[in-house]
Amino acid sequence: MLVPTATAQTEDCRSLDGSVYLCDSQLEDGTAIIEFYSEENTTVTLGDAGVFLAGGEVTTQDFVLNADRRETVHFDVTVSGGNSGVAIETDEGQFGEPLSTDTGPWYPSLPGEPSTMDWVVASITVLGTTTVIIGVLTWWFRSAKGGAIDVF
Numbered sequence: 001m002l003v004p005t006a007t008a009q010t011e012d013c014r015s016l017d018g019s020v021y022l023c024d025s026q027l028e029d030g031t032a033i034i035e036f037y038s039e040e041n042t043t044v045t046l047g048d049a050g051v052f053l054a055g056g057e058v059t060t061q062d063f064v065l066n067a068d069r070r071e072t073v074h075f076d077v078t079v080s081g082g083n084s085g086v087a088i089e090t091d092e093g094q095f096g097e098p099l100s101t102d103t104g105p106w107y108p109s110l111p112g113e114p115s116t117m118d119w120v121v122a123s124i125t126v127l128g129t130t131t132v133i134i135g136v137l138t139w140w141f142r143s144a145k146g147g148a149i150d151v152f
Contacts, residue, residue, distance in 0.1 A: 009021075009037050009068070009070065010023070010037050013037055016088065016090055016092075016093075016095050017090045017091065017092030017093055018092065019038060019039040019040050019042065020036060020037075020038050020039075020042060020044060020065065020090045020092075021036065021037040021038070022034065022035075022036060022088070022095075022097065023035040023036060023037055023070060025086075025097050025099060026099065027077070027079070027084055027099040027100045030076060030077060030078075030079055030084075031074050031075065031076055031077070032046070032074070032075045032076075032077045032084070032086050032099055033072060033073075033074055034046070034072070034073050034075070034086065034088075034097070035070055035071070035072045035073075036063075036065050036070070036071055036072075036073065037065075037069070037070045037071075038065035038066070038067060038068075038069070038071075039067060039068065040067045041064070041065070041066055041067045042064075042065050042090065042091060043062050043063065043064050043065070044062070044063050044065060044073075044088055044089065044090050045060050045061070045062050045063075045088075045089040046060065046061055046063065046073070046075045046086050046087065046088055046089075047059070047060045047086065047087035047088075047089070048060075048075075048076075048077045048078050048086065048087075049077070049084070049085035049086055049087050049096060049097075049098075050077050050078035050079055050080050050083060050084035050085055050099075051078045051080075053078075053080035053081060053083055054078050054080035056078070059076075061075055063075075077099065079100065082100060083098075083100060084098075084099045084100050085097055085098040085099050085100075086099065
């Protein structure tokens with residue numbers, strides 16, 4: 001009987017602690033679906049990381065992983081503002097896995113839809129930057145009196 005090696009089982013996985021691997025994670029209707037591979041019998045604890053954004057009590061749940069098998073676990077998570085994730089605790093440490101981040105359609109690194117406050121902050125930033133640049137250039141030109149060289 002041919003037994004799959006750990007390398008074959010984990011080639012598309014990320015090592016969490018040397019014996020537990022995270023192979024896949026996704027969010028489906030408020031449920032985290034996470035696939036693990038473990039080289040030994042162990043227990044992982046998942047915690048709802050999305051609750052940090054929404055506020056409230058962090059729920060946790062233990063899952064037993066059997067040695068040399070890929071196992072998929074389902075864990076209900078909080079989705080707040082389009083963002084969610086899980087905290088994963090093994091015997092060796094704690095790890096975070098983002099499941100979704102809502103970046104909004106208008107600018108890829110800011111979460112959510114644009115608001116009036118976004119435009120106010122952007123306007124103040126542009127106005128402030130322009131004022132500083134004009135001030136620096138004015139100071140530089142005034143301090144460089146007689147520094148111009150006539151080439152002709």
